[in-house]
Amino acid sequence: MRRNTTRRPHPPRARRRAALPLAALGGVLALLLGPAAQAGASAQAVAAAPDISVTAVKADLKALQDVATANGGNRAHGRPGYRASLDLIKGKLDAAGFTTSIQQFTSGGATGYNLIADWPGGDTGKVLLTGAHLDSVTAGPGINDNGSGSAAVLETALAVSRTGFHPAKHLRFAWWGAEELGMVGSKNYVSKLTTAQRATISGYLNFDMIGSPNPGYFVYDDDPAIEKTFKQYFTGLGVVTEPETEGDGRSDHAPFKNAGIPVGGLFSGADYIKTTKQAAQWGGTAGKAFDACYHRSCDTLTNINDTALDRHSDAVAYAVWNLAG
Numbered sequence: 001m002r003r004n005t006t007r008r009p010h011p012p013r014a015r016r017r018a019a020l021p022l023a024a025l026g027g028v029l030a031l032l033l034g035p036a037a038q039a040g041a042s043a044q045a046v047a048a049a050p051d052i053s054v055t056a057v058k059a060d061l062k063a064l065q066d067v068a069t070a071n072g073g074n075r076a077h078g079r080p081g082y083r084a085s086l087d088l089i090k091g092k093l094d095a096a097g098f099t100t101s102i103q104q105f106t107s108g109g110a111t112g113y114n115l116i117a118d119w120p121g122g123d124t125g126k127v128l129l130t131g132a133h134l135d136s137v138t139a140g141p142g143i144n145d146n147g148s149g150s151a152a153v154l155e156t157a158l159a160v161s162r163t164g165f166h167p168a169k170h171l172r173f174a175w176w177g178a179e180e181l182g183m184v185g186s187k188n189y190v191s192k193l194t195t196a197q198r199a200t201i202s203g204y205l206n207f208d209m210i211g212s213p214n215p216g217y218f219v220y221d222d223d224p225a226i227e228k229t230f231k232q233y234f235t236g237l238g239v240v241t242e243p244e245t246e247g248d249g250r251s252d253h254a255p256f257k258n259a260g261i262p263v264g265g266l267f268s269g270a271d272y273i274k275t276t277k278q279a280a281q282w283g284g285t286a287g288k289a290f291d292a293c294y295h296r297s298c299d300t301l302t303n304i305n306d307t308a309l310d311r312h313s314d315a316v317a318y319a320v321w322n323l324a325g
């Protein structure tokens, strides 16, 4: 979905070359006109985030559904469906030019895996990390929880490659294992970081359940700058948001927050009940859960609201483009 933003879409390379002299002139003018104009100029200089195709995100969800169907009905830690999900995503990232690595750990007597994908370039002293947990519960395929976040992060990473985005910061993307066992994969990742490595992470963006069938629009109320970026995006859409308050400690942002790393993220709701007020502002059904199939076998490809998935996927890209320095 296109946002009503004043920014133009990222011009193709040829037009970008022609535009460079104009951009340089803009920079000189900004210097002459002073800080306020400079702020305006630098804001204008941020490339517009690309639209993330909800069709592409849903195709990834279909692929994850197929993985679960072919592997006992789930993509849970320690089950074949999890590693098959990781290999599917890794293959797309490798083909798109990312430097991928698999971090192994053990939990509950089973081997778990995190997938890390680095986009070459940028200041490795300033890393913007974007992630989602890839595992499901054993009860079902976990398409909303958390195929939705995994697919949106994947399509944003692929958009970075497709558009040739090379921001000041170093971009890293991650898909965590064993979140459902207590954020085991992300805790493992953070525990292995040295103090110096932790200091390089300027922010961690977490996306866990962003396509709920009776959706809400909750923004993590942790780091103010990250929260503001997400709220700006939804304001541009004319969508009201609410702070995500009960999520503290309930997803993969928690280990990063506990390590003093700025965190933020989005959530479309789980088994809590949508109020009348929330239904009035967001649509959907009051008195029903945001996701009645939370942690159940019915969390399948039909357990997704396409509008929520589309809006949240675009919000992932908007945040990456605007927080990448």
Ligand code: DTR
Pocket: 145, 146, 179, 180, 208, 209, 244, 246, 247, 248, 250, 251, 267, 270
């Ligand atoms: N713990 C997540 C789902 C979840 C429940 N509340 C929140 C709040 C913020 C993010 C995620 C969640 C899971 O079951 O994977």
Ligand code: ZN
Pocket: 137, 145, 180, 295
């Ligand atoms: Zn869950």
Ligand code: ZN
Pocket: 133, 145, 146, 179, 208, 209
């Ligand atoms: Zn989840």
